[in-house]
Amino acid sequence: MLTLYAIPVSLYSAKTRIALRYKGLTWRELPPPGGYGSAEYKQIVASGNLPALDHDGFLIADSEAIAEYLEDRFPEPPLLPATPQARARMRERSRFHDTRLEPALRALFAHIAPDSRDPGLNARQSAAISERLGQLGRLLAGGPDMGFGLGDCGYPVTFAWIDAMSPRLGLDIAWPDRVRDYRARLADTPAVAAELAGYLPRLTGWLDSTGD
Numbered sequence: 001m002l003t004l005y006a007i008p009v010s011l012y013s014a015k016t017r018i019a020l021r022y023k024g025l026t027w028r029e030l031p032p033p034g035g036y037g038s039a040e041y042k043q044i045v046a047s048g049n050l051p052a053l054d055h056d057g058f059l060i061a062d063s064e065a066i067a068e069y070l071e072d073r074f075p076e077p078p079l080l081p082a083t084p085q086a087r088a089r090m091r092e093r094s095r096f097h098d099t100r101l102e103p104a105l106r107a108l109f110a111h112i113a114p115d116s117r118d119p120g121l122n123a124r125q126s127a128a129i130s131e132r133l134g135q136l137g138r139l140l141a142g143g144p145d146m147g148f149g150l151g152d153c154g155y156p157v158t159f160a161w162i163d164a165m166s167p168r169l170g171l172d173i174a175w176p177d178r179v180r181d182y183r184a185r186l187a188d189t190p191a192v193a194a195e196l197a198g199y200l201p202r203l204t205g206w207l208d209s210t211g212d
């Protein structure tokens with residue numbers, strides 16, 4: 001049995017659900033025992049991070065480690081291409097999301113509520129996110145083109161966050177044409193469409209609950 005520890009608006013949990021959906025897997029989802037950040041959950045997952053996956057008693061945390069594990073255990077349909085170079089490129093795309101684009105967005109998370117907004121930070125992160133999107137456009141030009149892969153799972157969720165936060169924080173984001181095209185292609189992927197259909201209302205509901 002696959003059990004995913006997740007909370008409703010967790011960005012990386014949504015990324016992992018896209019991989020699970022793409023693989024056609026079924027799973028049950030539980031909130032972290034004891035609550036988010038609890039000592040009880042840290043007894044299960046040392047880092048206390050979400051998401052974490054329990055597969056028949058084997059527990060693994062971190063969305064990248066989980067996706068690679070799913071690829072090893074459930075190879076069809078593949079999330080990685082066949083050649084070493086194309087696999088490396090797909091992993092590069094994934095790491096770019098987790099270590100470059102998403103952190104530029106995450107820097108705003110503590111400043112979403114109206115009374116904690118910081119116009120200077122919003123301007124700086126608008127520039128940082130736009131720069132990362134420009135870099136992503138250039139990365140995409142180098143392939144790989146396998147329809148959908150491991151490196152694509154995080155982007156639809158982060159793009160949705162950028163959209164949802166832009167009007168609230170007055171972000172000014174430059175979307176390169178190549179990234180717009182990529183985004184549209186991802187949105188047509190059934191696993192992405194299914195995840196976003198449930199995720200977007202939760203995301204906007206949560207943002208509204210912060211006071212907007």
Ligand SMILES: N[C@@H](CCC(=O)N[C@@H](CS)C(=O)NCC(=O)O)C(=O)O
Nearest residue numbers: 010011012048049050051062063064
């Ligand atoms: N690199 C990690 C990042 C996961 C992450 O940042 N998760 C957030 C929730 S979306 C979290 O657990 N934050 C609390 C913490 O880092 O202690 C992954 O890919 O799983």
